[in-house]
Amino acid sequence: MSFLPQLVFAAVLIAAIWRFSKKAGTIARNIHLGKAQNRSDNPGARRANMLRVAFGQSKMQARPVAGVLHFIVYAAFLIINIEVLEIIVDGLFGTHRFFAPFLGNAYPLIIGFFEILAVLTVVAVVIFWWRRNVAKLDRFHKPEMKGWAFTDANNILYIEVALMFALLNMNAVESLLPEGHEAFIISNSIAPLWSGLSEGTLHLLERSFWWVHIVGILAFLNYLPYSKHFHIILAFPNTYYANLKDKGQFENNAAVTKEVALMMDPTADPFAAPAPDAEAPVERFGAKDATDLSWINLMNAYTCTECGRCTSECPANLTGKKLSPRKIMMDTRDRIEEIGQNMDANGGTFQEDGKSLLGDYITPEEIWACTSCNACVQACPVDIDPLNIIMKLRNYATMEESSAPSELNAMMTNVENNGAPWPFSQMDRANWTNE
Amino acid sequence: MSTLHVPTLAQMTAEGKAPEVLFWVGCAGSFDDRAKKITKAFAKILQHVGVSFAVLGTEEGCTGDPAKRAGNEFLFQMQAMMNIQVLNGYEVKHIVTTCPHCFNTLKNEYPELGGNYTVEHHSQFLNGLLKAGRLKIEGGQFRGKKITFHDPCYLGRANGEYEAPRELLEKLDVELREMRRCKQNGLCCGAGGAQMFKEAEKGTAEINHVRADEALETKAEIVVAGCPFCNTMLTDGVKNREKEAEVQVLDLAEMIALAEEL
Ligand code: HEM
Ligand code: SF4
Ligand code: SF4
Numbered sequence: 046m047s048f049l050p051q052l053v054f055a056a057v058l059i060a061a062i063w064r065f066s067k068k069a070g071t072i073a074r075n076i077h078l079g080k081a082q083n084r085s086d087n088p089g090a091r092r093a094n095m096l097r098v099a100f101g102q103s104k105m106q107a108r109p110v111a112g113v114l115h116f117i118v119y120a121a122f123l124i125i126n127i128e129v130l131e132i133i134v135d136g137l138f139g140t141h142r143f144f145a146p147f148l149g150n151a152y153p154l155i156i157g158f159f160e161i162l163a164v165l166t167v168v169a170v171v172i173f174w175w176r177r178n179v180a181k182l183d184r185f186h187k188p189e190m191k192g193w194a195f196t197d198a199n200n201i202l203y204i205e206v207a208l209m210f211a212l213l214n215m216n217a218v219e220s221l222l223p224e225g226h227e228a229f230i231i232s233n234s235i236a237p238l239w240s241g242l243s244e245g246t247l248h249l250l251e252r253s254f255w256w257v258h259i260v261g262i263l264a265f266l267n268y269l270p271y272s273k274h275f276h277i278i279l280a281f282p283n284t285y286y287a288n289l290k291d292k293g294q295f296e297n298n299a300a301v302t303k304e305v306a307l308m309m310d311p312t313a314d315p316f317a318a319p320a321p322d323a324e325a326p327v328e329r330f331g332a333k334d335a336t337d338l339s340w341i342n343l344m345n346a347y348t349c350t351e352c353g354r355c356t357s358e359c360p361a362n363l364t365g366k367k368l369s370p371r372k373i374m375m376d377t378r379d380r381i382e383e384i385g386q387n388m389d390a391n392g393g394t395f396q397e398d399g400k401s402l403l404g405d406y407i408t409p410e411e412i413w414a415c416t417s418c419n420a421c422v423q424a425c426p427v428d429i430d431p432l433n434i435i436m437k438l439r440n441y442a443t444m445e446e447s448s449a450p451s452e453l454n455a456m457m458t459n460v461e462n463n464g465a466p467w468p469f470s471q472m473d474r475a476n477w478t479n480e
Numbered sequence: 481m482s483t484l485h486v487p488t489l490a491q492m493t494a495e496g497k498a499p500e501v502l503f504w505v506g507c508a509g510s511f512d513d514r515a516k517k518i519t520k521a522f523a524k525i526l527q528h529v530g531v532s533f534a535v536l537g538t539e540e541g542c543t544g545d546p547a548k549r550a551g552n553e554f555l556f557q558m559q560a561m562m563n564i565q566v567l568n569g570y571e572v573k574h575i576v577t578t579c580p581h582c583f584n585t586l587k588n589e590y591p592e593l594g595g596n597y598t599v600e601h602h603s604q605f606l607n608g609l610l611k612a613g614r615l616k617i618e619g620g621q622f623r624g625k626k627i628t629f630h631d632p633c634y635l636g637r638a639n640g641e642y643e644a645p646r647e648l649l650e651k652l653d654v655e656l657r658e659m660r661r662c663k664q665n666g667l668c669c670g671a672g673g674a675q676m677f678k679e680a681e682k683g684t685a686e687i688n689h690v691r692a693d694e695a696l697e698t699k700a701e702i703v704v705a706g707c708p709f710c711n712t713m714l715t716d717g718v719k720n721r722e723k724e725a726e727v728q729v730l731d732l733a734e735m736i737a738l739a740e741e742l
Contacts, residue, residue, distance in 0.1 A: 293638025365684030417673030443551030464541030
């Protein structure tokens, strides 16, 4: 027996895993270009949230059709991976159906079950494809879904079908070989399609399907980091580190708190210069570029499945405004990717490229259309928070650029001068009591 | 109908008394003509039930919500610190407000800045009075009326309160008809995030018109809101659809005050 196939397999496996790890490492590095934010409190509640939202797919079910279809693909993926384990063992050790002898009579039942899942996956994926390309569901066809986003969405579906096709036909062809394992519940019906071929051809076919399936899986693994399909990994940490507080609670900026406390302290000497802290970098209020955001914001961006549930619930988007929370996430991801690539091309340090997230990717018109209604946050099945990014961009626009819309500046002047957003005197506040 | 007597916290404190609850009126509730009616309706209910309450009056200032949502963290925190100084000076423990924006800010964003109070939206506070047997509501003029409730974003999604207003409405014996989008999926009226104070960006429709359409779809005779801003937006939306003669927009507090003929 030649060891060549095993060696080739081992080489392919190692190369695939190595390459994937490298790219995943780059993404982890990019995410940590974001600012620190502590979300490691309350591990119990975090685990529970991850179990519910990611493992349990709880928020997916708000749209029952997509929810059920996705559940099939998701569950099938998790379960069929047990068979991938067997394939890897076989590939490395030159065994064939390594688990079969251990499982005895249960083996055909288990593989039969996997075959059923594979067929269900194909059905689900075909419906996914149909909804996207024929029924043209609105949420899949917004302006930000052109180009790569659209191609990527279909690629995933084609790869899924190809993998399932290879798996089923591998089993079918094998059953026609004299020394092969008998067919399983689904491959049994496929086998006749291949009958009549010579034993040599069948052998070749069986091996081909085996290789297409496993190499396909490894190729898919390496495709993930370039795709919204990366969500199959990041959905888990993303839901673990999700915001567990009330959605209405926006963060208070600690640097501002210090400044305000100084201003309000009657004993503070306004002329006493604070001890110059040469170490402290000049902090920018809010976010202008992707690196001003927190690592949570950036992980959110890499997790986004581009499903558009956020956008389809967004009151601004529903009424024809340019704002689309999905686009906010996609722009953030594209920009941090660009920054990461810039660093890689320049020996690890970012070379100023004259671009920024606010301005070159996201326009002021988009951020000022938001009503902070939290519909996008509520709708996101993987607990992404587009609103948090929008608010940080507004912080920058208002506090650093003073570029808020003029009516808002007028409103803020009123708040500052008379304690109300309208030009009424504070002294008239209680007038209603005797009107 | 009794006359309304609303003491300020300063007056009460001077008399050596402390109220059961502080009524945080908010800017809309203090200055906006439509919202003032809500303020008065709620004050009447409190007075009717015999809750001892006070307002800050001229010592109250904007919570800073619109400034924060417009991106001005500095102005927000200035407002917050001034209000917290006043509130802590009076040792306020319990606050009720008819504005979900004030409610959210006082409840969620003040504690970190040193302002720790029990904060309730008026729907929650009234529901508490109901459960304690202090407030009795009869359907009155609304019995059997078709109504729909618009969830304010800052009460619903932002703070997870969907039931308190509905439980109150139930007591009015109305026929509650939910809109297509309600509770977690409720559509915003279009005012939040400081939108109230500016023109909307270019688009194909106004958010409040779309929301008014959803409310009108239910064939409700009354659209109930729990927020002065939602109230303005929906009133405007109903007007835009030329339905103001048939369909009223009312606050929860107004419904109860009217039912009880206060
Ligand atoms: C781990 C295995 C998983 C697999 C194999 C998988 C597979 C897929 C596939 C094939 C699509 C494309 C559907 C389409 O074209 O419409 C998709 C989309 C999506 N997935 Fe997953 N997924 C996995 C995990 C997860 C998890 C844990 C979540 C978290 C809840 C999730 C949330 C989503 C969402 C929100 C979409 C967008 C599609 C829609 O809303 O219709 N996925 N996934
Ligand atoms: S919070 Fe802003 S972006 Fe999100 S749905 Fe509401 S209006 Fe749209
Ligand atoms: S942010 Fe969430 S809801 Fe919006 S497209 Fe991405 S995954 Fe979907």
